[in-house]
Amino acid sequence: MKSHTEYLWFNTHKRREFVNITDTVERMVRSSEIKEGFCLVSAMHITAGVFVNDEENGLKSDIFEMLENLAPYRKDYKHHLTGEDNGDAHLKSLLVHHQVVLPITDGKLDLGPWQQVFYAEFDGQRRKRVIVKIIGE
Amino acid sequence: MKSHTEYLWFNTHKRREFVNITDTVERMVRSSEIKEGFCLVSAMHITAGVFVNDEENGLKSDIFEMLENLAPYRKDYKHHLTGEDNGDAHLKSLLVHHQVVLPITDGKLDLGPWQQVFYAEFDGQRRKRVIVKIIGE
Amino acid sequence: MKSHTEYLWFNTHKRREFVNITDTVERMVRSSEIKEGFCLVSAMHITAGVFVNDEENGLKSDIFEMLENLAPYRKDYKHHLTGEDNGDAHLKSLLVHHQVVLPITDGKLDLGPWQQVFYAEFDGQRRKRVIVKIIGE
Numbered sequence: 001m002k003s004h005t006e007y008l009w010f011n012t013h014k015r016r017e018f019v020n021i022t023d024t025v026e027r028m029v030r031s032s033e034i035k036e037g038f039c040l041v042s043a044m045h046i047t048a049g050v051f052v053n054d055e056e057n058g059l060k061s062d063i064f065e066m067l068e069n070l071a072p073y074r075k076d077y078k079h080h081l082t083g084e085d086n087g088d089a090h091l092k093s094l095l096v097h098h099q100v101v102l103p104i105t106d107g108k109l110d111l112g113p114w115q116q117v118f119y120a121e122f123d124g125q126r127r128k129r130v131i132v133k134i135i136g137e
Numbered sequence: 138m139k140s141h142t143e144y145l146w147f148n149t150h151k152r153r154e155f156v157n158i159t160d161t162v163e164r165m166v167r168s169s170e171i172k173e174g175f176c177l178v179s180a181m182h183i184t185a186g187v188f189v190n191d192e193e194n195g196l197k198s199d200i201f202e203m204l205e206n207l208a209p210y211r212k213d214y215k216h217h218l219t220g221e222d223n224g225d226a227h228l229k230s231l232l233v234h235h236q237v238v239l240p241i242t243d244g245k246l247d248l249g250p251w252q253q254v255f256y257a258e259f260d261g262q263r264r265k266r267v268i269v270k271i272i273g274e
Numbered sequence: 275m276k277s278h279t280e281y282l283w284f285n286t287h288k289r290r291e292f293v294n295i296t297d298t299v300e301r302m303v304r305s306s307e308i309k310e311g312f313c314l315v316s317a318m319h320i321t322a323g324v325f326v327n328d329e330e331n332g333l334k335s336d337i338f339e340m341l342e343n344l345a346p347y348r349k350d351y352k353h354h355l356t357g358e359d360n361g362d363a364h365l366k367s368l369l370v371h372h373q374v375v376l377p378i379t380d381g382k383l384d385l386g387p388w389q390q391v392f393y394a395e396f397d398g399q400r401r402k403r404v405i406v407k408i409i410g411e
C-alpha cells in the first residue's frame with residue numbers, strides 16, 4: 001500500500017465562498033502515482049466543509065440560500081457567549097459535511113460527468129487548511 | 138492491497154425513489170474476495186444520494202417529507218435559469234450526502250442489525266450510476 | 275496493508291447526548307500501529323451519528339437546537355405506526371451523517387487544532403455500538 005498526503009491552504013477574500021478544487025486534487029492524485037485507491041479531502045477547520053456538486057453559479061447561490069435558511073447567521077447563538085460570532089458557520093459545515101472520499105481508478109479521480117469538488121468556506125478571510133490524503137496502490 | 142470496482146446503473150420509474158442496494162453491495166464485497174477493508178458506495182450524479190438507514194416504509198416517507206421541507210421543489214431556484222428544473226434534487230442530495238463508506242470485516246459488510254444501504258434518487262427516470270469501490274486485503 | 279477493528283459501546287444517561295470520543299479513537303489508532311491510513315468511525319445504529327466539530331458547550335446546544343428545528347420530535351411521524359417513537363432520531367442521524375473518515379499521519383489522527391470527534395446519540399438509554407476500523411500501513 002502507498003500513501004500520499006498534501007495540505008491545501010485557503011484564505012478567501014469573502015467570508016463565505018465556494019472554491020472549486022477539482023483540478024488541484026486531480027493533480028495531487030497524479031503526483032501520488034496511486035492507480036487504485038481512495039482520496040480523502042477533509043477540511044481541518046470546523047467552520048468549513050467539502051462537498052461534491054455542480055460548477056454552476058445559480059446552483060451555488062441556491063446552496064448558500066438553503067444553508068442560510070437552515071442555519072441562519074444570528075447574533076444569539078449560545079456559542080457566541082465565548083466571544084465568537086461564527087455559530088452559523090459551524091452549523092453550515094455540519095450540514096454540508098466536512099469531507100468527501102473520492103474513488104481513484106486507473107490513476108484518475110473516478111467522478112461522474114458533472115461532479116466537481118468544492119471547498120466550502122463559511123468563516124473565511126483567514127488562513128485555513130484542507131488535508132488531501134490518498135491511499136492505494 | 139487489493140481493489141475491486143463495479144458500477145451500478147439505475148433508471149427509476151418514479152422521479153424520486155429510495156432503492157435498497159444492501160444485497161447487491163454485499164454480493165460485490167463477496168466477489169471482491171477482500172476480507173478486511175472499506176467499501177465506498179458513491180453516487181456519480183449530483184442529484185442523487187447514498188445513505189444508510191432503516192428499511193421501513195413509514196420512515197422512508199418521513200425522510201422524503203423532511204427533505205421536501207428543507208429543500209422544497211420550487212420553480213424559482215437560480216439554477217433553473219440554465220433551463221433545468223431540478224434545483225431541489227441537488228439540494229436534497231447535499232443534505233443526505235452522496236456517499237457512504239462501509240466497513241468490511243471477515244469478508245462481509247460489518248453493519249449494525251438494522252443498517253441498510255439506500256440509493257436515493259431525486260431526479261430519476263433516466264440512467265444514472267453509482268460507483269462501488271472496495272479496497273483492502 | 276494492515277487493518278485493525280474495534281467496537282465502542284455506549285449507553286447514555288440521557289436520551290440525547292454528544293459524547294467526545296477523540297481520545298478513545300486516538301488510543302485505538304496508537305494500538306493499531308498503523309502509521310499512514312484512514313480511520314473510519316461509523317455508528318452501527320440508525321438513530322445515532324458521528325461528527326467532527328468543536329468541544330464547546332454553547333455550540334453543542336446550538337447544534338441540538340438546529341437539529342430540533344429541522345427534524346423535530348413529533349408524535350405523528352409515519353414511522354411511529356410501527357410502535358416506535360424515535361422518528362426524529364432517524365432524521366437527525368441522517369442530517370449529521372452517521373460516520374467520518376479520519377486521516378492518520380505519522381501514527382496519529384491528523385486533525386486540525388479544534389477538531390474533535392463526537393458520537394451523537396439521538397435515542398439513547400440503551401446499549402448501542404460504533405465501529406472503529408483502521409486500514410493502512
